[in-house]
Structures are given as C-alpha cells and as structure tokens.
Amino acid sequence: MTGFLPWWATALALGTLTVGYWLSVRRPLGVSGVLARFTRVGEELDFDRGVAAVNDGDQAALEEELLALTREAFGHVGDDRAEAAQAVPVAAAPGGLAPTGVMEPATPATAAGRSCAPVPPLGAHLTFLATLVAGGALVALARGSWGAGLGPDFTALVAAGPASLGVLAGGGLLVGFGTSLCGGCSAGHGLTGTGRLMPGSLLSTGAFFAAAVATTLLLAWRVG
C-alpha cells in the first residue's frame, strides 16, 4: 500500500499537533476520555452546568447541580442543604471535581507557566469528535477511497463477513474498557503523556504496545 505520509511527515504532524493542542486548547490532547464522556451524557451536562454556575458565581445553581451529581454518583442523598453546602468548597474550584477524571487543582495563571484550562463543555467535545470523523472523510474523498472495507489483510488474518463485526465489537470493548482503566489512549498516554515522561504514560504505552505486538504476531501465526 502506498499513498500514506512518509514516516518523517507523520512524526512532524503528530508531534506538532500534540504540542500545539496544549498550547492552544490548554488541555492535554486525548481522545478516549472525550469519547467516554458520551457514555454518561446526563451527568456530564450536570457537570457543565456546575462549571458554568461557578463561572457565573451563581451559588444556588451550583448547589443544585452539585446535589444532582452527588445523587448520580452515590445513589440517594438526603436533600439536606447543609450537606450540599458542605460539599461546595470542594467543587467551587474551577475544574474541581470533574466527573471525567482527576481532581484538578484550580490553577491560576502564575509566573511559573500556563495553567490548565477547565474541561470544555460537552458540546465543544462533540465538535471535536465530529470534526475527527470529518477529517477522515476529507482524506478518503480526496483519495477516492471512500466506503472501502477494512481491507484484505483484515479479512485474511481476522475474519470475514458478519463474524468480523463480532470481532470488531469485542475488540472495541477491550479498547473502551482498557483505555478507561489505564486512563488514556495512544493520544493521551502515547503522545502527550510519553512526550512529558509521565510514569503512568510510559508504563501504559510500553504495556499496550507489547500487548498489540503479541496479539499481532499471534494473528499472523494462527493463519500461518
């Protein structure tokens, strides 16, 4: 197969994107976490409203959203206002208790460097995912390859026909569960985290690469 970018252009584009994404969006580049947000839309929208309330300084709305989030996370919670009020200081920090992830410190811009931006609203992330799809469409249309299958290698080495959909769904399940469990994917761990020498990312990237190589060699060996 030809028609793909040479290695150096791939490296240049991906490397520039990784650093450029941080410098412009001021979030670490990642995809798996964004995708996972869309499996709990209600909760994430509550979170967005909570962030908006913090930004607007709307205390009543903040307590409302906080209570809703707490209920979703822990089941029934008494409608005790004092209970909600107690929890407020924790989340009052912008980007505080994100349903999607880590407790992020509220990081005011300091002389030390640029701070991390709060998680963008779900709508902005939807735009991100939609344009990711559009990018693939653009290249495929330019190549004139739109609507092709996964290719002869896949058919020969994995499965053909309806059975292949089962394999893809099962493999997708591993990707979705695995990236959620290890906290990142090829972008979040592989590019951004490894590029910053984060211990969790280095270990993750080593492990998922090793597992992928082992699985790939097993596929080739199975067919012979």
Add this chain to the structure above:
Amino acid sequence: MNGALRRHLLMGAAGLALGVTVSAAGLSDWGEVHRMFSLGLGGGAPGRESLRLLLGFGGAVLLAMAGFRLLARHDQIPVKPIRAGTISGALLFGAGWALTGACPAAALVQLGEGKAAALATLAGILAGAWLHEKARRRFHWSRHSCVD
C-alpha cells in the same frame, strides 16, 4: 468573539487536523496498523515500509518531548502517575487495538472514511467505557481516566 463559538472553532480545528493526520498517516488503515505492530517480523514486505508508522510514532514522541521542554517547560499540565489499572488496562487496550486496527481516534476516522464496519468497533468502545464506569462504581475503583 463569543467564547462558546471560539471554543467550537478551536476544538473543530484540532479535531479536523487530527482526523486528517491519522487518516493520511495510515493509522486508520488496518493493514498499516498491523504492519506497525508486526515490527517487520510478521508477513508482508519487511523493511522500511513496515517500519514507517513505528518511526512516525516514535518520531512524534521525540518531537513532542522537545516541544514540551522548549515551549511548555513550566506549564501546569496534569500529571499521569502509575495507578492500579495502568498495566491491566493498557494490556486490554493493546489487544483490542491490534484486533480492530483502531485506537479511539482511528475508530472515528474510519467511520469518516466510510468504513461501515467501524460502527461495530465504535459501539464496542462506548460499551467498554460504559462498562468500566459501572464496574468502577460497583467496586469503588478510584476515578482517574484522562479527561481528554
């Protein structure tokens, strides 16, 4: 410019750039991903062509390393420590990536390329993330997925 519009434009530009790159690099091509993980050992033509993506990815990491050091040295980027699920999760992800030929970004790009089978992959990914969230709550695992 209005803040929400600006955010959509920014995220849209980032998504488009990543989508085009992933597709043009062949990271959404099952055969190319398979050759990358074969390390030139498996079937297919050995040599430079099978190492293209490997070198591309490695080069990107080196470039990102240099970029972060030069341009974002003191920036407050969230850290990624080693946690309980780091190894097991990564092993599952690696196996799934090799089978489907798709990391989460590539699954979406494949969909855009008109590869209808990617719908099955994408459904699997969403189901997997949903299942993890259920398990996390059931067994009280701490929450540490990367936000984005």
